Amino acid sequence: MPFAEAVIATTEAVQKEQEKRPPTPFEDPSDDKSDDEDYKPKYKDVFGSFGMRSSQTACEKPPRRPRSTGDDPFSLENLPQDNKEDKARWLEGIHPDKFNGDCSQTTRFLATFNRFMLMNYRANIAKDPIMHSIYFLSLLEGPKCEGWVDAADRWLRHVVEDPSMIPCRSNAWKELKKRFKEAFSNYAERERAQDELKKLKMKNDNLDEYLAAFETQALRADIDMNDHTNLRTFALGLPRSLADACIKMENPKTYEQWRATVQRQQKIYLKTKLLHSEYGTFNNRTQGQGQRQTSGWVWRCPGGNNPGSNNQNWRGPGNHAPPRPRLPPRDDNAMDTSAVI
Numbered sequence: 001m002p003f004a005e006a007v008i009a010t011t012e013a014v015q016k017e018q019e020k021r022p023p024t025p026f027e028d029p030s031d032d033k034s035d036d037e038d039y040k041p042k043y044k045d046v047f048g049s050f051g052m053r054s055s056q057t058a059c060e061k062p063p064r065r066p067r068s069t070g071d072d073p074f075s076l077e078n079l080p081q082d083n084k085e086d087k088a089r090w091l092e093g094i095h096p097d098k099f100n101g102d103c104s105q106t107t108r109f110l111a112t113f114n115r116f117m118l119m120n121y122r123a124n125i126a127k128d129p130i131m132h133s134i135y136f137l138s139l140l141e142g143p144k145c146e147g148w149v150d151a152a153d154r155w156l157r158h159v160v161e162d163p164s165m166i167p168c169r170s171n172a173w174k175e176l177k178k179r180f181k182e183a184f185s186n187y188a189e190r191e192r193a194q195d196e197l198k199k200l201k202m203k204n205d206n207l208d209e210y211l212a213a214f215e216t217q218a219l220r221a222d223i224d225m226n227d228h229t230n231l232r233t234f235a236l237g238l239p240r241s242l243a244d245a246c247i248k249m250e251n252p253k254t255y256e257q258w259r260a261t262v263q264r265q266q267k268i269y270l271k272t273k274l275l276h277s278e279y280g281t282f283n284n285r286t287q288g289q290g291q292r293q294t295s296g297w298v299w300r301c302p303g304g305n306n307p308g309s310n311n312q313n314w315r316g317p318g319n320h321a322p323p324r325p326r327l328p329p330r331d332d333n334a335m336d337t338s339a340v341i
Helices: 003-020 103-119 129-138 146-161 172-184 187-199 207-221 228-236 240-249 255-286
Strands: none
Touching (some): 103 172, 129 172, 146 172, 187 207, 187 228, 207 255, 228 240, 228 255, 240 255
8 A cells, every 4th residue: 555545544544533532521721831921721612711611511510490581481480489478477566555435536546557557568467357357356445345345256256157247349357447436436526526627717828737627627527528518618718819719720629639729829829928028128128229318307496507497497308398487476465366265
C-alpha cells in the first residue's frame, strides 16, 4: 500500500474511533493556568462566556417547578404554598365596652362594635355569623339585659339546628342586630333628636360644627338623610344666602351632594370675605397719601396769631369755611320783646 493511502486510512480509523467514544468531560483551566496574566481559558461556549461547563449527562439537581405559559392552566397558584391567610386570626385592638341596657347608649354601642369588627374583618369570629353573634352577646351584661340575652341565646341554638329559620339573603348576625335595636331603642331619644334637628342653625360661619351636630342628631333620630323632608331641614339650618347659592349653582339632590356643595360655597364665601377685608385695609392705608395730615382742631383765642380774630372764628387746618357773622352788641336799656329771655 502506498504511504499516502496508508496515512489516509489510519486517519479515518482514528476519527471513527473518536466518534464512538463518550464526550470528554470539561477540563478545568485552573489546573493548567500559568503565572502569565494574559492567560485565557481554552474553552468558550456558544454564549460567549468562558469557563461554563457543557454538560451532556443527567442533571443531579431536582427538576424545577413548572411555570405557567398562558396556554397551560397549571400555574404557580396551584402549587402548595405556605399561606398565612389559612391560619387562625384572633381579634386585635381595644375591645368595646360592655353594654348595661341603657337605651340612651344603644346607638353608640352598636357603632363602636361595628367599627371594631370591621377592623378585624379577617378574623374567624368576624367571618362566621354565629360566632359573631355569640361574641356580641358576651358584651351584654346587667339586670336589664339578662332576660333578652337568654332569649337570644336560645334563638341562636335553634338557628344552628335549623338554618331555614333565617330569611333569604340574611344571616344570624343581621337578624340578631335587628332584634337588639328593636328591644333597646330609645324612642324618646329619637323624638328629642328630631326636635333638635329642627332647631339647629349654623352660627358664626362655622360650617364644620353645624355638619357634625346635624349628623350626630340624625344618627340618634335614626332618619334617612336623603329624605326630602330631612334635606329641607338641613337647608333651613343654613344661612339664607348660602342655601340660595347652593341651589342656584349646583341644585343638590342627596345629602352627600348637599354636604359637598355647601363646603365649596362656604370656601368661596370666606375667600370673598377675606378679599373684601383686604381691600378695606388697603384703602385705609392709602387714603392719606399725598394729602396733608391733620392733628385735630386748633382753638384760636382772641388776639392770637391772627390779629383781629375773635372767639367765634375757630376752625382746624384745611377748613376753608367762611367765619360766622358777628352779632351787634346788645343794648341793655332796650326792651326785650322775645318770648324767651
